[in-house]
Amino acid sequence: MLQLNINGALYDIDVDPATPLLWVIRDYAGLTGTKYGCGMALCGACTVHLDGAPIRSCVTPAAAAVGHSITTIEGINQGLDGLHPVQQAWIDEQVPQCGYCQSGQIMSAVALLERNSTPTDVDIDTAMSGNICRCGTYPRIRKGIKRAAMAINALAEDAVTDG
């Protein structure tokens, strides 16, 4: 029995500890927003956060997540009033097409902006090149990240002003 903290909720899951976190999240916790794409950490569709850092859940054993906090796309706006700025930017730029890769794209983008709120194009290339999109939404993802960065920085400035 493994106990996992996913989006702040505790799940007791009876599963082989070697099972990749991806399948535990999808098939045992029932959170299907995280996607299977390759099973080899090559495409990024399965990206979730482990203590805030982006990981490929398809190659991460569930046991490795015990004692850590896991965040999936379903929990990315927890504690926020409404959508995460990255999600809002994805709507504003009309980023998704088929949408299958977008959970992973958003998780990678959120992680990027949390450590770098003014990413350059090179920063975006570095942070996002692990996430494949077959619909070719890359130009809109790039715009979405820049738009979200502006929104996040504006919020931060407001916070400073208010403070």
Added chain:
Amino acid sequence: MARLHRRAFIRMGIATSGVLVFGAAIRRGDRAASVKSLVATDNESLFDAWLKISPDNTVTAIIPHAEMGQGVHTSLAMMLADELDADWASVTMQEAPAHSEYANYALARGYTLGDTDFPAWLVDSVNGFYFQATRIAGIQITGGSLSVRSTGQIAMRTIGAAARCVLLQAAADQMQVPVGELVATDSVITHPATARTATYAELAPAAATMNLPDKPTLKDSAAFRIMGTSPPRIDVPAKIDGSAKFGIDAVLPNMKYAAIRAAPVFGGKVLSVDESSIQDMPGVRKVISLGNAVAVVADGYWQARQALLQLKIEFGDDGNGCDQSGIFEKFARDMDRTASTNSEKVDFLSGNASRALTRAETTVTAEYRVPFLAHATMEPMNCTAWVHDGKCELWLGCQDPLRFARKTARAIGFDSDDVIVHNQYLGGGFGRRWQSDFAEQAAHIAAQVHYPVKLIWSREEDTQHDHYRQACISRFQGGLDGDGNATAWQNHYVNKHEPKRATRIPYAIENQRIVHTVSKTQVPWGIWRSVDHSLHAFFTESFIDEMAEAAGRDSYEYRRNLLADAPRFQAVLDLAARKAGWGSQMPKNFGRGISIHQSFGTIVSQVAEVEIRDGDPRVHRVVCAVDAGFAIHPDGLIAQMESGIAYGLTAALHGEISIRGGAVEQSNFHDYPMLRMNEAPTIETHIINSGKSLGGAGEPGTPPIAPAVTNAIFNATGIRIRELPILKQSLSLRRA
């Protein structure tokens, strides 16, 4: 009939559209009454099967089609709402019911056939018609492809316009004024003379009892209020919070999971399975051989997959052990044979190409090659199947639910009506999700157990058991007169599929001979975004560049002169060249290349800017000009151009499926690489609304990109890429 390709269905659908289409929109008889319980509540008013109006004045378009990212749910609703003069802010859509006794597609099909006595031979084309609406709907967003003209342009617009007619009549009755004095705007009807108003919701109950006109007048494009704008797509919010349900997300009570491995060699068979090799593995329920594949069913997917990897299976190759080099050698041999006996199959002839070549001042000769390609949709093939109570229910994302129901029923010996397809969002289609192989497997597995089973292909299975874009050799001879003008165009290639005109060029070259040779391979063929256009645009738009080079002319000007009698093409070419700054100075190691190609009724020209850095090409910028007749949803058209370019650029730079010993060598994204963010160019799309017939959008962006890039590489380096993928050729670039 069963042997006809998808596109043949479409063509038949078009040929008969006058009858079929109006039949689809407005049927005699009280269709609304028979479907109302499925789609509407008691206090909602249903107009035919496609439209309902709620007491709060919400207008709902009822759409029996799946969304795969092209925006069909939005564009069809737009078309209906515009003709209805509805308030877009209060328009929504719902998919026709999936969990009722009628599957949504069966509903649609039954509806179309309705009380009309179609001959049996038309049934498949009716199915194809619905397929179109689903798959090409992307095209619809941006203007509608040839047959989407049928679904959105006619079915959705017709019902919107017809409902508007009866709402006006209901208002006229209520206000006791002539219809001609009434104005319909934003879901409200006004009588300006007396300043009286009535909402659609107030009028709907009375209007819904009236007979809808068969052929209401549709708006002229100048009167469009919603079509031609770019409202946010309806499907986007669910795709940013994880709530969108794709086929792979289906969950049923007591569901188990299956992993599968097919014989690696095409046509191969299962010789033996040693179940004892996995007897101690946890969660395993059942091992099922399907003759050419073996599935393991387990409590969890990971358990099924691990057991499958450990399961000892012996496959036979059935003698199908071809290699990549052997396939190309066979192509060349078969081409040589038909050429030597003049027995090629003719696509197009004009003038006398061989005589013109003999008389030409200069001749240009080239041979091009492209490899097999897999689709690599982000969502691997999967299907959840449940066989119970004499029915087979399928949950999956597919491009043609009716065909899937028919094919699956045939595979497991069921009646088509007993196979119910619950179509979900598609995690990419690109033609792959027209093939029903994975659904048939899932049904076979589910038929042997008493619980629902979710079958998921691994990425490896998905890569190695696709239906592939064909590999091809294409040979050219071109003739130029003393002034460099093109006088002869001879093209001989191997294996023709669809569309039939994919090899045709828009250029005014008097003597043309375009022919092909059939040379079969064991590699399964499938439709792949833009189908034959994906290869022939590379061939023809490379070769016209080679002719321009031989003539010593600028490649844009050379094309432009040959398009003097094709003003629509010329306008698209000019726009792309102008926006790209054609002719302006480029930095060192940069090159610019241009291409133009028409497919699915849409003309696209692209200019690529490529830098050669350390011997590798880097595509920095693509300028795209597109004429799809009229862009119903301009941002959707732009998105589809971006998508088509990325898809075609992936193939041009990286794409190669190769065959060894009869099996696919590649298995996952490490050896079948995809375009990633760090390689994605800036894309600028410019739209021309020429007002000509509506064309497609989902596919026409793909064909021109490969030649635009290889022409740019030539411009930068003087090296002509005649074989894709480009990165396989990077060594020669390094020498440059």
